[in-house]
Amino acid sequence: MIELDHVSFTYHGRSEPVLADVTLSIGEGELVLFAGQTGAGKSTLLGTINGLVPHFTGGHLEGTVSVDGVTTRSRPPREFAHLVGVVGQDPLAGFVTDTVEDELAYGMEQLGLSPQVMRRRVEETLDLLGIAELRRRALRTLSGGQQQRVAIGSVLTTHPKVLVLDEPTSALDPTAAEEVLATLARLVEDLGTTVLMAEHRMERVIPFADRMIYVPGTGGVVDGTPPEVLKDMPIAPPIVHLGRLASWDPLPMSVRDARRRASSLTLGTPPVRTTTAGEELLAASGVVVRYGPKVAVREVDLSLRSGEVLAMMGRNGSGKSSLLWAVQGSGPRQGGKVTVEGKDPKTLSSAAARALVGMVPQTASDLLYLQTVAAECEAADAESGTEAGYCRGLLDRLAPGIDPASHPRDLSEGQRLALVLAVQLSAAPRIMLLDEPTRGLDYTAKAALAQMIASLTAEGKAVVVATHDVEFVATIAHRVLVMAEGEVVSDGPTGEVLGGSPAFATQVAKILGEPWLTVDDVGAALPQEVR
Structure with missing residues (x-):
C-alpha cells in the first residue's frame, strides 16, 4: 500500500537532513504507531505520504514515495485526497466550514459523492465518535477535544484507504481516546484501512498497534513490532518501565499481561504523598460562565x-x-467572585x-x-x-x-x-x-x-x-x-x-491497584536488592 524507497528530506536553510535514506513498506490493513521525541521528524515522515512534504513545506526530497502505486512526486497533494486522509496536530487550523455537520460533509462534497451517501456517512460518523449532540454546534465553540473528534470524523467520512493521524488523542479525555482508538481499530479490521499514527502517549496506542516505527532524530528509523522496538527504546510508556524495573521478559504490552505477572512483585510500604501548601493565594466562589444559553461553569468554588x-x-x-x-x-x-492577593x-x-x-x-x-x-x-x-x-x-x-x-x-x-x-x-x-x-x-x-x-x-x-x-x-x-x-x-x-477511578487510573494503578500510581512509587517500595 505504502512504499518509501531510499527517502531523504532536508528543509530549506538546514544543513542536516530530517530523514536520511529511509526505506519502508507498509501493507494494507496495518495500524502503525510512529514514536519519537518532539521534533525528531515524525510529522515530516508522515507528511511525505500524501505529498505535503515537499509540495507544501518546501525543502529537498530524494527517493520515491508511493501510495497504492501512485508516486507523490508525480501529483499534487489534492489528488491524493481519495487515498490518504490526514488529521493534523491543530484541528482548528484544518477546518474549512463553520459547523460540525458541514465539516463532516465537506470532504465528500469535494469528491462528488451523492447526497444520500453523504447523509448516511455523516450519521454513521457522528455515532462512531459519540458526537451526535454536537452536529449543529459552531466549530469554534467546541472544546479542544471535541474539535479533535470532529477533525477525525471529517476524514473518516471520505473512507480513505490510508488514514494519517498526528497526535489524534492528545486533546481527548481517557474514555474518548479509547473510543476513538477502538473505532480506528475497527476500520483496520473491518475495512482494511491502513492507519498511521504519531502519538506521544504511547500507553494508549500500543495495545492496538500491529507495528511500531521509532524516529530517533538521527535521520533513520527503527522498524518492528512494539515489543521489539520498545525493548531498547529510550522513551517508553509506564508499563514498559515497570517491566524493565521488575526484569520481566518479554516486556508486557497490555495492562492484562502486566497484571498476570504482578503477583511476583514484593513491595514494601506504599508511598505517602504530602504537600507543603501554605497561605491561600486564590479564592473563588460561585463562579458562573455562560456562552449564550449554554452554561459552561455552574457556581464553582475553588481555592489555591x-x-x-x-x-x-x-x-x-x-x-x-x-x-x-x-x-x-x-x-x-457572569457570576461569582475571584480574589488573588486581595x-x-x-x-x-x-x-x-x-x-x-x-x-x-x-x-x-x-x-x-x-x-x-x-x-x-x-x-x-x-x-x-x-x-x-x-x-x-x-x-x-x-x-x-x-x-x-x-x-x-x-x-x-x-x-x-x-x-x-x-x-x-x-x-x-x-x-x-x-x-x-x-x-x-x-x-x-x-x-x-x-x-x-x-x-x-x-x-x-x-x-x-x-x-x-x-x-x-x-x-x-x-x-x-x-x-x-x-x-x-x-x-x-x-x-x-x-x-479509585477506572476512567482516570494510571497504568500502574490498573496493574497494582490503589495506592500505587507511578513507576517511581513502585521503585521506591521494592527491596534494595531488586532495584
Whole structure:
C-alpha cells in the first residue's frame, strides 16, 4: 500500500537532513504507531505520504514515495485526497466550514459523492465518535477535544484507504481516546484501512498497534513490532518501565499481561504523598460562565494555596478551560467572585492580571507573534525583567536543540508549546494556569516540565494544570479536581481520585491497584536488592 524507497528530506536553510535514506513498506490493513521525541521528524515522515512534504513545506526530497502505486512526486497533494486522509496536530487550523455537520460533509462534497451517501456517512460518523449532540454546534465553540473528534470524523467520512493521524488523542479525555482508538481499530479490521499514527502517549496506542516505527532524530528509523522496538527504546510508556524495573521478559504490552505477572512483585510500604501548601493565594466562589444559553461553569468554588499543584480533569466540554479563563480574568464570568492577593484579576488591566495569574492556553501558538525563537525569548526576558538568556534556558530544559533562528510557526506542535511555556514561565507569577500543557510533548519533555512545576511550587507558587494526561497528573499533582457538566464532582488527594477511578487510573494503578500510581512509587517500595 505504502512504499518509501531510499527517502531523504532536508528543509530549506538546514544543513542536516530530517530523514536520511529511509526505506519502508507498509501493507494494507496495518495500524502503525510512529514514536519519537518532539521534533525528531515524525510529522515530516508522515507528511511525505500524501505529498505535503515537499509540495507544501518546501525543502529537498530524494527517493520515491508511493501510495497504492501512485508516486507523490508525480501529483499534487489534492489528488491524493481519495487515498490518504490526514488529521493534523491543530484541528482548528484544518477546518474549512463553520459547523460540525458541514465539516463532516465537506470532504465528500469535494469528491462528488451523492447526497444520500453523504447523509448516511455523516450519521454513521457522528455515532462512531459519540458526537451526535454536537452536529449543529459552531466549530469554534467546541472544546479542544471535541474539535479533535470532529477533525477525525471529517476524514473518516471520505473512507480513505490510508488514514494519517498526528497526535489524534492528545486533546481527548481517557474514555474518548479509547473510543476513538477502538473505532480506528475497527476500520483496520473491518475495512482494511491502513492507519498511521504519531502519538506521544504511547500507553494508549500500543495495545492496538500491529507495528511500531521509532524516529530517533538521527535521520533513520527503527522498524518492528512494539515489543521489539520498545525493548531498547529510550522513551517508553509506564508499563514498559515497570517491566524493565521488575526484569520481566518479554516486556508486557497490555495492562492484562502486566497484571498476570504482578503477583511476583514484593513491595514494601506504599508511598505517602504530602504537600507543603501554605497561605491561600486564590479564592473563588460561585463562579458562573455562560456562552449564550449554554452554561459552561455552574457556581464553582475553588481555592489555591502556595506550594500546591492542582490538576483539573474531566471529559471534553466539562468546563475546565472556561473556569481557567474566568479565574485568570481574561475570559467571561457572569457570576461569582475571584480574589488573588486581595484583587479581582477581571478588574485589572491585562498586564496587571498576567502579573498575578499566568495562563498558557490550549492553542499556545496564539501567543507567539515574532519572527524567530530568539526574538520571542528576548522579548520574554525584557517583559519579565529577568536576566538575558533566562527564557532560552527554560526552553532548553523543555525542548533542547531548537534553532534560535527558526520561525515559531515552523516548529512542531510540541516545540511551539515548549516555547510558549518558557515565555510565560519567565514572568513567574504567583499562580500559573496551564491548559493541556503536555499536548505534543514527549516523555522527556514532560519530565522536564514536571521538574519545572516542582521548582515553581518550591518557591511558594501555585500551579493549576487542566489535562487529560493521567500519567502526568500522577507525577505532579497534590490534588485533583474533576469536573462534569460545569460542576465539580470530585476534589481530593491525587491518590484517592486517580486510584479509585477506572476512567482516570494510571497504568500502574490498573496493574497494582490503589495506592500505587507511578513507576517511581513502585521503585521506591521494592527491596534494595531488586532495584
